[in-house]
Amino acid sequence: MVPLNYYLLLSAFMFSIGVLGVVVRRNAIIVFMCIELMLNSVNLTLVALSAYIGDPTGQMLVFFVMVVAAAEAAVGLTIIIALFRNKQTVNIDEINLLKW
Amino acid sequence: MYTYVSLIVLFPLIGFLINGLAGSRIKSEKASGIIGTSAVMLSFLTACGIFIEMLGLPVEERKHIVTLFQWIGAGSLSINAAFQVDQLSILMTLVVTGVGSLIHIYSIGYMHGDKGFWRFFAYLNLFIFAMLNLVLADNFLLMFLGWEGVGLCSYLLIGFWYDRNFEKSTTSDAAKKAFITNRVGDFGFLLGMFLIFTTFGTLQFDSVFGQAALYEKGTPIIFWITLFLFVGATGKSAQIPLYVWLPDAMAGPTPVSALIHAATMVTAGIYMVARSSILFALAPATMHIVAVIGLATAFFAATIGLVQNDIKKVLAYSTISQLGYMFLACGVGAFTAGLFHLMTHAFFKALLFLGAGAVIHAMHEEQDIQKMGGLKNYMPTTYKTFFIAALAISGIPPLSGFFSKDEILWKAFADGSPILWAVGALTAGMTAFYMFRLVTLTFEGKERFDVHHTHPHEAPNTMTVPLMILAGLAVVGGLIGIPHSLGGGNQFEVFLEPVFEKAAFKMSLPYHDASAAEYLLMAVSVAIAAASIFAARTVYLNRTDVAARMAQQFPGLYKLLFNKYYIDEAYDAAVIMPIKKTSEIVLWKGVDVNVIDNVINTGAKLVGFASEMFRRVQTGVTQTYAVVFLVGILFILGWLMM
Numbered sequence: 001m002v003p004l005n006y007y008l009l010l011s012a013f014m015f016s017i018g019v020l021g022v023v024v025r026r027n028a029i030i031v032f033m034c035i036e037l038m039l040n041s042v043n044l045t046l047v048a049l050s051a052y053i054g055d056p057t058g059q060m061l062v063f064f065v066m067v068v069a070a071a072e073a074a075v076g077l078t079i080i081i082a083l084f085r086n087k088q089t090v091n092i093d094e095i096n097l098l099k100w
Numbered sequence: 101m102y103t104y105v106s107l108i109v110l111f112p113l114i115g116f117l118i119n120g121l122a123g124s125r126i127k128s129e130k131a132s133g134i135i136g137t138s139a140v141m142l143s144f145l146t147a148c149g150i151f152i153e154m155l156g157l158p159v160e161e162r163k164h165i166v167t168l169f170q171w172i173g174a175g176s177l178s179i180n181a182a183f184q185v186d187q188l189s190i191l192m193t194l195v196v197t198g199v200g201s202l203i204h205i206y207s208i209g210y211m212h213g214d215k216g217f218w219r220f221f222a223y224l225n226l227f228i229f230a231m232l233n234l235v236l237a238d239n240f241l242l243m244f245l246g247w248e249g250v251g252l253c254s255y256l257l258i259g260f261w262y263d264r265n266f267e268k269s270t271t272s273d274a275a276k277k278a279f280i281t282n283r284v285g286d287f288g289f290l291l292g293m294f295l296i297f298t299t300f301g302t303l304q305f306d307s308v309f310g311q312a313a314l315y316e317k318g319t320p321i322i323f324w325i326t327l328f329l330f331v332g333a334t335g336k337s338a339q340i341p342l343y344v345w346l347p348d349a350m351a352g353p354t355p356v357s358a359l360i361h362a363a364t365m366v367t368a369g370i371y372m373v374a375r376s377s378i379l380f381a382l383a384p385a386t387m388h389i390v391a392v393i394g395l396a397t398a399f400f401a402a403t404i405g406l407v408q409n410d411i412k413k414v415l416a417y418s419t420i421s422q423l424g425y426m427f428l429a430c431g432v433g434a435f436t437a438g439l440f441h442l443m444t445h446a447f448f449k450a451l452l453f454l455g456a457g458a459v460i461h462a463m464h465e466e467q468d469i470q471k472m473g474g475l476k477n478y479m480p481t482t483y484k485t486f487f488i489a490a491l492a493i494s495g496i497p498p499l500s501g502f503f504s505k506d507e508i509l510w511k512a513f514a515d516g517s518p519i520l521w522a523v524g525a526l527t528a529g530m531t532a533f534y535m536f537r538l539v540t541l542t543f544e545g546k547e548r549f550d551v552h553h554t555h556p557h558e559a560p561n562t563m564t565v566p567l568m569i570l571a572g573l574a575v576v577g578g579l580i581g582i583p584h585s586l587g588g589g590n591q592f593e594v595f596l597e598p599v600f601e602k603a604a605f606k607m608s609l610p611y612h613d614a615s616a617a618e619y620l621l622m623a624v625s626v627a628i629a630a631a632s633i634f635a636a637r638t639v640y641l642n643r644t645d646v647a648a649r650m651a652q653q654f655p656g657l658y659k660l661l662f663n664k665y666y667i668d669e670a671y672d673a674a675v676i677m678p679i680k681k682t683s684e685i686v687l688w689k690g691v692d693v694n695v696i697d698n699v700i701n702t703g704a705k706l707v708g709f710a711s712e713m714f715r716r717v718q719t720g721v722t723q724t725y726a727v728v729f730l731v732g733i734l735f736i737l738g739w740l741m742m
Binding site: 092096097098 | 718719720721722723726727730
């Protein structure tokens with residue numbers, strides 16, 4: 001039996017990578033993947049804690065998160081494709097139309 | 101019959117609604133005219149019915165209050181839409197609807213072919229409606245509603261021909277002048293009403309007058325109430341210092357001048373003073389003011405009337421002068437005499453105005469009497485009726501004006517002072533003079549207009565019949581008030597006495613037996629009138645050079661009178677210009693431009709400056725937002741953990 005702490009530490013590590021990726025990377029697809037990474041790290045926490053406490057509610061919540069993530073992936077990718085068609089780039093530094 | 105009193109008020113309202121809302125679609129002058137006229141006639145018939153029933157009742161049961169509904173109820177303030185039917189209000193109702201009906205009939209002929217025919221009748225009906233509210237109201241507020249209503253109709257009708265010029269400006273300016281001058285008076289009326297409410301806690305006539313009767317004579321609060329009420333009366337009834345609007349009100353169609361600015365609306369002030377007689381009786385100081393203002397107005401207006409050349413202007417100043425007489429009567433406590441003159445004046449002054457209207461009609465809108473003359477051959481009916489009215493207003497017995505005017509002069513002598521009488525009698529002489537100057541210049545002598553160009557003609561029947569009826573009334577109207585000294589019973593005074601009982605008791609005026617003095621004064625005033633008539637006829641018929649010579653001999657006086665004592669100019673310089681200048685220099689260029697605009701602009705600039713700085717936050721770089729977001733969350737988490 002792997003102790004709970006390991007799961008949580010892994011999860012925190014994955015989440016930090018995700019945050020870092022979102023903040024520093026310029027490629028929209030990578031940023032997008034990092035967001036997915038954050039979601040999955042949260043999923044991991046939920047499952048681990050659910051097993052630890054013995055309450056299946058957390059595992060159910062994971063399914064919801066996955067459904068939302070799937071939907072988000074579909075919409076997000078669509079936006080990225082649309083952006084690329086218009087601007088011939090997915091570099092988010094160059095996508096700053098909402099500037100003052 | 102008493103319960104039908106609301107019908108009196110309702111008929112003109114219906115007439116107004118029909119003509120006002122559907123008038124443009126009726127398209128038939130006949131239909132519009134008949135609707136408007138019959139509305140007032142029905143009111144008159146209803147009023148007659150109530151009057152006849154009232155005569156059959158014993159004196160104590162003649163007063164009734166008919167409540168329709170509660171109009172305003174708030175805290176201790178409760179005001180009913182209620183009508184008070186008593187001797188005074190039924191008298192006024194009869195005058196308003198009776199003379200009003202005749203003038204409506206006349207208007208059918210006079211306004212023939214006018215593009216605003218239906219509009220005219222709608223306004224006239226609305227006026228009658230408002231005036232009836234004024235005279236029938238059982239509380240001050242409903243009276244004020246009518247008071248403002250007649251002011252509105254006066255405004256609408258003075259400016260009826262809004263596309264015409266009047267003297268140096270437009271009819272709209274004349275209308276505005278009337279309305280704004282009346283505002284000043286109305287402000288006084290309002291203040292009076294507020295004082296009445298704070299003093300007595302009600303505005304209902306019966307309870308106000310009932311409580312007032314318990315006050316001592318000369319109580320200061322009553323003095324202020326009556327003074328403010330009288331200020332209101334000077335506005336509506338064109339007395340010094342607020343009379344200036346009435347001469348300009350002649351810009352309206354002539355039937356309007358006859359109905360509103362001679363017979364009915366301008367007498368509202370006298371009615372109000374008479375209605376509040378008990379309050380005035382408690383304030384001897386106000387009574388003196390009323391008498392003096394009334395007499396001064398009568399005198400000065402008559403002097404102006406002596407030299408005016410516009411047929412309607414002469415009549416306008418004559419109206420102001422006669423209204424002054426009525427206030428003189430009220431001021432010496434002879435309320436019945438004032439109302440008697442009010443009634444007879446309604447007859448003969450309406451007749452004079454309608455006659456003038458017929459002349460103006462025949463002369464194709466010419467109003468200058470210097471350009472008339474000899475009209476009696478062209479329009480005999482108008483001439484005869486006009487002549488009768490002129491005799492009546494001059495006070496020649498046994499026409500109506502003699503009885504009413506003499507009553508006032510006698511009361512001014514007996515209850516006032518000989519000075520009041522002397523000035524009054526002098527004014528009566530001037531009245532006779534300018535009236536016969538008018539008659540002579542207009543109807544007699546040689547034609548002073550281009551005979552080949554202008555062909556005066558007698559007015560149509562719709563116009564001459566009202567003239568004849570009014571002439572009949574002007575002749576016999578005085579017979580209901582023959583004084584005791586002349587062997588009459590003075591029915592009029594007996595009829596109205598109960599209304600003024602309390603006031604008479606408070607004033608406790610002595611009873612005057614028929615005395616030698618009365619006969620003497622009567623003879624003197626008749627002699628003055630007759631002499632004035634003779635003088636006027638001589639001067640303007642045979643010795644036409646005398647008038648011009650007089651004007652040359654006293655050029656200063658003549659110019660002063662001709663220019664109406666420069667009162668308009670004085671008001672312009674003393675009141676209007678300062679207000680205009682203050683508005684322009686202080687309020688507009690000072691307060692508005694510098695203060696208000698600056699405050700607003702500074703506020704806007706501050707906001708603009710601040711946003712110029714803060715908008716740098718919005719970089720457009722998504723990741724910056726993400727970092728800020730992250731930092732924020734970390735901060736919140738840290739704070740939560742602590």
